[in-house]
Amino acid sequence: MKLYYGPGACSLGIHVILEEIGKPYETKAINLREGEQNTPEYKAINPKSKVPALALDDGKILTEWPAIAGYLAATNPEAKLVPEDKLEWARSTEIIAYINSQMHGQGFTRIFRPERFSPNPEEKDAVRAEGKRLFAEGFAIMDKALGDKDYLLGHYSIADAALFYVSFWAEGRKTLDLPPRIAAHYARMQARPAVQRAMAAEGLS
Ligand SMILES: N[C@@H](CCC(=O)N[C@@H](CS)C(=O)NCC(=O)O)C(=O)O
The missing domain is CATH 3.40.30.10 (Glutaredoxin)
Structure with missing residues (x-):
């Protein structure tokens, strides 16, 4: 592969x-x-x-x-990396779909590539502000989904890898302060050897 x-x-x-x-x-x-x-x-x-x-x-x-x-x-x-229980499996899909389409596609892309949402340079700041609002709204929703658990579904899954990449954009690229429980999840992820190896391979650590 x-x-x-x-x-x-x-x-x-x-x-x-x-x-x-x-x-x-x-x-x-x-x-x-x-x-x-x-x-x-x-x-x-x-x-x-x-x-x-x-x-x-x-x-x-x-x-x-x-x-x-x-x-x-x-x-x-x-x-x-995914739950065996069918409803929990659907929950992981639900979380990934939201992170991928809404937080990434609608929120972060507005912050990072505002020109894709409006060709008018004068609207750049407004597009970015809306992106930031959507991105923050997404983290608030993820914060509720995570609750006091270590991982989104109670154990590590691909949903956590999805939350990790948007958290990296918030924290690593200083676009947003993470809610405390999401910041703790991000720290937990960074402590995983697999995450450390992937970050090192991409020159990010
Ligand atoms: N729907 C795609 C989105 C992937 C995506 O937007 N990737 C970005 C990087 S995070 C990209 O390749 N951007 C290059 C570009 O838009 O020119 C997926 O889920 O894989």
């Missing part, structure tokens, strides 16, 4: 999951700042010009964070 990732991008969460599984895999860094995601070479891997993309051993390519995380969890059951 080969993970196509951007250092510090949402693909960091998939990098963490691969490290948790602990089986050999390759990586290829894509320079998003330089626009490498838009080159014909990368578009041949993912025509959507996004990371993460996962190349499987038989040459098939999987894209979209929730699909990749779900596939890795399902094909590595011994790693126990």
